[in-house]
Amino acid sequence: MSLFVGLDVGTQSVKLVAYDPQARRIVATHGQPLELIAGNDGSREQHAQWWIDAIRSCFARLDPALRTRVAAIGVSGQQHGFVPVDRDGNVLAPAKLWCDTSTSAECDEIMSAVGGARRSVELAGNPILAGYTASKLPWTRKHRPEVYAKLASILLPHDYVNFWLTGERWMEYGDASGTGWLDVRTRTWSRDMLAATDARTDLSAMLPPLVEADSSVFISRAIAEELGLPRDVRVAAGGGDNMMAAIGTGNVANGVLTMSLGTSGTLFAHADRPVVDEDAGWAAFCSSTGGWLPLICTMNCTVATENVAKLFGFSTRDGDAVMAGTTPGADGLVMLPFFNGERTPDLPNARASLSGMDMGNLTRGNMYRAAMEGATYALRNGFDALQAKGLSFDSIRLTGGGSQSAAWRQMVADVFDLPVQVPEQAEGAAFGAALQALWAHSRATGAASDIAAIAREHVGVDESASAKPQADAVAAYATHYRQFLRHLGSAQQLYGPASSATAPR
Template identity: 35%
Template sequence: MFLGIDIGTSGVKAVVIDDQGLVAGQGTAGITVSRPHDLWSEQSPDSWWQATEAAVRAIDPALRRSVRAIGLAGQMHGATLLDEQDRPLRPCILWNDGRSFAECAELEERVPALREISGNIAMPGFTAPKLLWVAKHEPEIFARTRTILLPKDFVRLQMTGERATDMSDAAGTIWLDTAARAWSPELLAACGLDTSHMPALYEGNEATGVLRASVAEAWGMGIVPVVGGGGDNAAGAVGVGVVRNGDALLSLGTSGVIFVANDRFSPNPAEAVHAFCHAIPDTWHQMAVHLSAASCIDWVARLTGVSGPAELFARAETVGPGGTDALFLPYLSGERTPHNDSRVRGAFLHLENDTDGPALARAVLEGVAFGLADGLRVLKNAGADVRELAVIGGGARSSYWGRIIAAALETPLVYLSGGEVGPALGAARLAQSHAERVSPAEICVRPHVSSRIEPDPEIAEKLARKRELFGKGYSHIKDF
């Protein structure tokens, strides 16, 4: 058995897989996000560890006793600042925090070659600008910072006592020389840091340490190896076999991501396409990242007073494609691809007296799909040849939403067995790759196809006019 733990934004998921890569058991525990000021998004690092312990303990003890290796996945970019005793100095600044937009421009001015080295444009969501913000606004905390870890790597520290990370998560800091897969002294120095502040770098299937005896005893496990794992998107890709050049997936979690695997470093920062290392050796990937996806579903469900996503989808389906002129711009937390705008906010357009809850629900489902279509467009501009998308994440549970997305993107969607498990499955597979001394490419095969959605020409035709209007929407609200 192999354990994968995913430190998500809204909760921790722990998954055990067997030798055939099938899910044998899982546990979950929730986490809350704090937004004390406009643009801010933070979490307590200690809450990740508490949720991790709860999620792991929810798994059958017999399965836990059989675990041979552990992999970690997690939300990317979070700035977790630790002191000399490895204690958090402040709440972690999360991936969807937008406060450091001014520091992004400052960072690019300090290092004109930043985009060439990191492969990415500086964005507020990334880790590096957050540290410039801390240095400027919380200098006493910056001065006491001994180590900077990403969320999953703080959990790793509690598990193993080791400060370590993997290449895919490290690339999201934009302190990494992404082509060389090594920390960049120049990018670190621009933030007043050096490699001593950074965790050691590993590939996703390499052992970073072993489970502490106290943790192993508490969890009912042996003192097993803990591998590098991956950032949530890279680990999610590993879980569904998106590891070869041209393989692509769509992740429908809190955020929305279109992910394309590459056999070489292929940056295109001009249109806010992310270019990072993959969680397996000698592989990279491109991403279009949308800060709000399934989170928009939860938001409009609360807004319209329905019990949850399932009821929301059912109400939206009563409207039908093209059944409402209401248009939704899904920028509740700002947007990355293609706009790189942390300050823009979401909007409903063209509301009427008879616009009701089902119409708003339908507009939100379409609006997220149109945002994803923007991302696919710029990925294709960057040279990606996307022929189909494997769907993972919580949003993968709705085939109804899938029909809307397939039509908006004019791209087939493939649903895979276990795809809803997400990054935890990929983390477990990376652990299996290490334990069995087998290459990730051999372990990380594509799961069984449970269903496939082809673009419906009738739906695509009815959405075409709204998609055109959506394309103009950002320019009308960005300066509001």
């Protein structure tokens, strides 16, 4: 009768799911919204205490009888964030997040120190892109010198939550690969990339020890008592939100492609070997299952649709109805949805734009469709990079808030010309964290377990939400996508300089 809790510490909210593996159902789901500190310089920050307060709120709403059945907790966290911690475990400043583009100059400085973006890929498998953890260190040294002087530990968001739960500091390979310092080929820290970030400080001494994906430690007694949990609850290694969403959507074996339509948009696949692109067409990450996770990330997905909905005073829950009657191409409107700058392609200073307006097409339905199409086309542009390197897929597993829209599911099927499946569990990252906790608990208690087998057993597909490509729409979107790429090319000239690594395919 054990329960396994998955916590997803995202940008917009913290979510908790409690999963009963015997009944194969989620018995409770709770969420708590989060605020965001946004600056005109592109900074995006949150106080780490907000995450902890939200977690406390979620557990407080979990029935006490269910809390007594919890056996293990897995934590999913937004990737790339930087939580500066001193020797006593105190957080020294707000956490800079994945969507923070204020450190783009520091990205260039780090890569220049090793000989450029291509050399960064040679050393660690990835360039240092806007939002990656590495660039946040020199930014902090320049702008918050008093914080940098006291810095003792570099923690990622999910690492900090694990630290709060257990009193111990560690990092697992999947989330670590999003720092920019981990050589994904050897799964070791790149001394060259660390030195390029700060040649005068031994940053490796500030990084927690790396642990395997199926590792776990006991929750601290004080936190167990505070949350009303058993004292023998285990806290799994956890991982980045994309790594956890891979588990939660069953993407733990070759041939599956997951798309997450959240604040950011992501495409990722499982690999049993490092998949590094010398042109940096995708992020060459490790997975949180012992493998690798080639990933495309765009920084603006539901951000685009939410901004349009807010402008016209309706909820995105009503977005499908608002779009009713519109057609592919939004009657000529084209949106580049770069409200947060952009990572793929690498345009951290880009801004959103709306083109093609005339006296008749500027309606809220067309604008909402243009936002949805722009976010989808941006992901398609990244997908083209995967295809150009010979990777192929039979279907798309769709997750994230956008997957709840029937119109968006059909749009993805038509734009990508692939059938779309939606897992039964909508909260892919939180559910994946719960399944990783189940895996880690099984290993810790001596039971034979395999994450692929666990995923096959527990990840189901909601057939009623599936979508298949429609030939007429596929052809129409192909034309409109080419128009989007022309606008994207103009944006690269405006906000570039563009490189071969970021040019649209």
